[in-house]
Each structure stands twice: as structure tokens, then as C-alpha cells.
Amino acid sequence: MDSKEMSKNSVSTGKESSKEETTKPPLESLNENQAQAIQTAKDYLDTMHLSQTELLQMLSVENIDSEDAKFALEYLNIDWNQEARKKAKEYCKHKIGFSKEKLKAQLLFDHFTEEEADFAVSHINVNWIEQAEIVAKEYMEDGVISKEDLIDALMNEGFTKKEAEKASLRSFKKSK
Incomplete structure (x- = not known):
């Protein structure tokens, strides 16, 4: 294997603090099932942000043997924390209105581990007050609600008191 081919097949493990790399065998040297x-x-x-469990399920649906699927995941050395972070970011982008607590619960539902979900929620750049405002708007559309009840409702949705108070204040200003 020449140096160009070796660098093409080197994958950073992402776990070391230095720039160590692990050389992976070229795809051409793997059996057809592993390469597939x-x-x-x-x-x-490339198109979805999946947990390890979800990805293994998808590969199973594609009739890929579980041993080949596990080999593929090891070969690719996927950073599941980053996959969870990207999934969390995707959820927040859709303007559903997630508190940190609800977002973590959703990631756990998507089969990310507790550690991956915690990492994701603490490593995304989200304005949690804006997320609370999305939920506040829904409560206000459902009928008349006092500022205090809205704050309580938002806190029950998992937002902090500060997030709930600011979202409530902003929502009432916008409704006037």
C-alpha cells in the first residue's frame, strides 16, 4: 500500500489527545459483505444522525449480517457523542420547543446512551429561552393563561425557572 492509499484509509480515533491515527485496511482488501x-x-x-442501536437496526433491515454490521461500525469509528449532538441540533432546528430535559428524553428514546444524550444537550448551541417561547406560544394559543400559570407550565415542561420567566415575559409582550 503506498503512502497516498494509507492516508486515505487512516481514521482518527478521536479518543486520544494527540493526533495519533489508526491505519485501517483499504476497502478493497475487505470481503464484499464488509465493504457493503x-x-x-x-x-x-450521511443523511441521518442515528444512535448505534438505530444504525444497527437499519443495517439489519438492509439484510446485512450482524457481524458485518458491527465490523462496519468499528471500522468507521463513529463518534456517537457527535451523532447525538447533531440529532439534538436537528430536533431544535425544527422549532418544536424542547427543554434540555425533554430533548435528553427524546435522545434516549432514539436509543442514544445516557452519556451520549448528556453530551449532546450540553454541547449544542441552542437558545433555551427561544425554545421555551415556542412552547409558551402553544399554551397561549390553547386559551387564556396567566403569566404565573404559563411559567408553571413551562417549568413542568422541563425549562428552568429563569427560562420560563423570560419566555413568559417575551410571549406576553408579543401577544399585546
Whole structure:
């Protein structure tokens, strides 16, 4: 294997503090099933942000043997924390209105681990007050609600008191 081919197949593990790299065998040297599993996993990860469990399920649906699927995930050395972070960011982008607590619960529902969900929620750049405002708007559209009841409702949705108070204040200003 020449140096160009080696660098093409080097994958950073992301776990070391230095720039150490692990050399992976070229796809051409793998058996057909392993290469297919790797390519299919890459295709899914290019379009979706999936937990390890979800990705293994998707590969199973594609009739990829579980051993080949596991090999593909090891070969790709996927950073599941980053996949969880990207999924969390995607959820918040859709203007659904997630508190940190609800977002973490959603990620756990999506089969990310507790650690991955915690990482995601603490490493995304989200304005939680804006997220609370989205939920506040829904409560206000449902009928007449006092500022205090709105704050309580937002806190019950998992927002902090500060987030709930600011969102409530902004929402009432916008409704006038």
C-alpha cells in the first residue's frame, strides 16, 4: 500500500489527545459483505444522525449480517457523542420547543446512551429561552393563561425557572 492509499484509509480515533491515527485496511482488501456494510452505514450517516442501536437496526433491515454490521461500525469509528449532538441540533432546528430535559428524553428514546444524550444537550448551541417561547406560544394559543400559570407550565415542561420567566415575559409582550 503506498503512502497516498494509507492516508486515505487512516481514521482518527478521536479518543486520544494527540493526533495519533489508526491505519485501517483499504476497502478493497475487505470481503464484499464488509465493504457493503461499511458503505451502507456511511450512506445512512450521511443523511441521518442515528444512535448505534438505530444504525444497527437499519443495517439489519438492509439484510446485512450482524457481524458485518458491527465490523462496519468499528471500522468507521463513529463518534456517537457527535451523532447525538447533531440529532439534538436537528430536533431544535425544527422549532418544536424542547427543554434540555425533554430533548435528553427524546435522545434516549432514539436509543442514544445516557452519556451520549448528556453530551449532546450540553454541547449544542441552542437558545433555551427561544425554545421555551415556542412552547409558551402553544399554551397561549390553547386559551387564556396567566403569566404565573404559563411559567408553571413551562417549568413542568422541563425549562428552568429563569427560562420560563423570560419566555413568559417575551410571549406576553408579543401577544399585546
